[in-house]
Amino acid sequence: xxxxxxxxxxxLAGGLVLxxxxxxxxxxxxxxxxxxxxxxxxxxxxxxxxxxxxxxGLGLVGISGDLVVGPSLGTVLVFxxxxxxxxxxxxxxxxxxxxxxxxxxxxVVGAGAWVVAGDWRVLAVAAVQAxxxxxxxxxxxxxxxxxxxxxxxxxxxxxxxxxxxxxxxxAAVNEERTRMARELHDLIANHFSAIAIQAxxxxxxxxxxxxxxxxxxxSIRENGVQGMAEMRSMIQLLRQEGDDDASADVVRRRxxxxxxxxxxxxxxxxxxxxxxxxTPRDLPAAVDLAGYRIVQExxxxxxxxxxxxxxxxxxxxxxxxxxxAVANPVRRAGAPGELPGAGAGIVGMRERAALxxxxxxxxxxxxxxxxxxxxxxxxxxxxxxxxxxARGGSGE
Numbered sequence: 001x002x003x004x005x006x007x008x009x010x011x012l013a014g015g016l017v018l019x020x021x022x023x024x025x026x027x028x029x030x031x032x033x034x035x036x037x038x039x040x041x042x043x044x045x046x047x048x049x050x051x052x053x054x055x056x057g058l059g060l061v062g063i064s065g066d067l068v069v070g071p072s073l074g075t076v077l078v079f080x081x082x083x084x085x086x087x088x089x090x091x092x093x094x095x096x097x098x099x100x101x102x103x104x105x106x107x108v109v110g111a112g113a114w115v116v117a118g119d120w121r122v123l124a125v126a127a128v129q130a131x132x133x134x135x136x137x138x139x140x141x142x143x144x145x146x147x148x149x150x151x152x153x154x155x156x157x158x159x160x161x162x163x164x165x166x167x168x169x170x171a172a173v174n175e176e177r178t179r180m181a182r183e184l185h186d187l188i189a190n191h192f193s194a195i196a197i198q199a200x201x202x203x204x205x206x207x208x209x210x211x212x213x214x215x216x217x218x219s220i221r222e223n224g225v226q227g228m229a230e231m232r233s234m235i236q237l238l239r240q241e242g243d244d245d246a247s248a249d250v251v252r253r254r255x256x257x258x259x260x261x262x263x264x265x266x267x268x269x270x271x272x273x274x275x276x277x278x279t280p281r282d283l284p285a286a287v288d289l290a291g292y293r294i295v296q297e298x299x300x301x302x303x304x305x306x307x308x309x310x311x312x313x314x315x316x317x318x319x320x321x322x323x324x325a326v327a328n329p330v331r332r333a334g335a336p337g338e339l340p341g342a343g344a345g346i347v348g349m350r351e352r353a354a355l356x357x358x359x360x361x362x363x364x365x366x367x368x369x370x371x372x373x374x375x376x377x378x379x380x381x382x383x384x385x386x387x388x389x390a391r392g393g394s395g396e
Contacts, residue, residue: 004045004046004047004048004049004050005046007045008042008045009042011042011045011074011078012038012039014074015038015042015074015075015078016035016038016074017074018072018073018074019031019038019072019074023073024070024071024072024073024074025070025071027069027070029069033069034066034069034070034072036065037063037064037065037066037069037070037072037075038062038066038074038075038078040059040061040062040065041058041059041063041066041075041078041082042078043058044056044057044058044062044078044082044085045085048081048082048086048089049085052085052086052088052089052090053086053090053094055082055085055086056082056083056085056090058082059078059079059082059083059086060082062075062078062079062082063075063076063079063082066079076133079133080136080137081137083098083102083134083137083138083141084137084140084141086098086141087099087137087138088141088144088145095142095145099135102134102135102138103131103134103135105130106130106134106135109129109130178351182293182348182351182352184234191223191224191226191227191230192223192227193300193303193304194219194220194264194265194268195220195223195224195227197268197303197304198216198219198220198223198269199220201216201269202216215267216269218267219264219268219269222267223264223268253288253289253292253293254288254289254292255287255288255291255295255315255322256280256288257292258291258292258295258313258315258324259274261292261295261296261313262274262299262313264299265302265303268303270299270302270303270309270310271309271310271311272311272312272313273310273312273313274312274313274315275312275313275315276315276316276317277314277315277316278316278317280317283322283377284377286355286356287322287356287358287375287376290352290353290355290356290373291315291322291324291373291375293348293352294326294349294352294353294371294373295313295315295324297345297348297371298326298371299311299313299326300345301369301371302326305330309329310328310329311326311327311328312326312327312328313325313326314326314327320376320377320378321375321376321377322374322375323372323373323374323375324372324373325370325371325373326370326371327365327367327368327369327371328368328369328370329367329368329369330364330368330369346371349362349371349373350362353373353375356375356376357375357376358373358374358375358376359374360372360373361373
């Protein structure tokens with residue numbers, strides 16, 4: 001780095017100034033012999049970030065030579081930066097060793113001075129000086145390095161939290177989109193399929209009398225009005241803010257309202273038999289909504305894919321669950337009047353059953369096609385119907 005090169009040049013200039021001012025111990029050697037050690041420790045400053053271990057090696061060579069011919073104040077001061085940089089920028093493994101070695105060297109230098117001088121006061125002064133030169137730079141670098149690593153860990157943790165929050169947000173958006181798609185499908189497919197089938201029947205039959213045509217048109221109008229009313233209710237719910245209790249019944253549908261679906265199918269020309277067993281009672285909001293929508297979608301499929309003449313609806317209240325089933329004969333493939341489907345209906349019914357911990361079976365049976373859903377009245381094992389209940393209560 002250019003900054004380190006300029007720092008090295010500054011250290012060299014400062015060291016030369018100190019040498020010129022006689023800031024060194026005279027041992028009867030030429031003054032110029034103190035310059036190479038100074039150059040070595042300054043060269044280590046130039047590579048302190050890019051190659052901290054190389055810088056440490058150059059620093060050790062320089063200080064060793066300086067101790068032989070000097071020592072000089074400039075070289076010793078620059079060497080403290082060599083120790084600091086090696087500890088701060090070097091590998092993590094070197095940190096512990098640097099701290100241990102410099103602490104031991106400070107004690108050894110103090111003890112050696114005491115042995116040579118025979119005065120404990122020399123021990124104290126030498127140990128303190130060695131500690132300032134050797135241990136203090138290393139200890140300072142260790143503290144700064146720990147703070148930097150802690151700050152980096154905090155930044156990493158903050159980034160992870162932000163990523164998790166973004167993933168949660170995307171999951172919530174996708175879940176809400178799926179819920180809205182399911183609701184819109186159930187609202188539109190039921191009513192508009194009935195309208196399309198009845199309109200197709202009127203247009204394809206030229207022998208219908210006025211009373212029959214009027215009855216069909218009344219059914220078409222009823223389906224249109226009902227569909228628009230449910231769409232308005234959903235739009236009203238989406239525009240509301242918060243979880244006001246007033247929104248709890250905006251689009252609330254119950255298994256007990258299955259009779260309305262049956263009457264609507266009868267107006268469309270399907271002979272529907274409704275059988276209710278067990279004791280009708282209040283159900284959790286999510287179970288109520290799931291059961292209602294399953295019957296609604298199954299009757300829509302009767303109009304779209306069945307023979308359009310008859311169907312049977314069974315609602316069975318059990319002690320720990322409620323069972324809804326719809327069965328009907330199936331028209332042969334390619335028969336006139338059959339409407340295309342995207343396959344989203346069965347997927348939506350399975351999703352609704354799974355949200356409350358229930359199961360759904362849909363497939364051919366002995367006399368046609370049958371849809372059967374069993375919805376538990378308590379947690380079915382995946383812990384989801386409680387969540388679904390909150391949604392159902394808020395107008396799902």
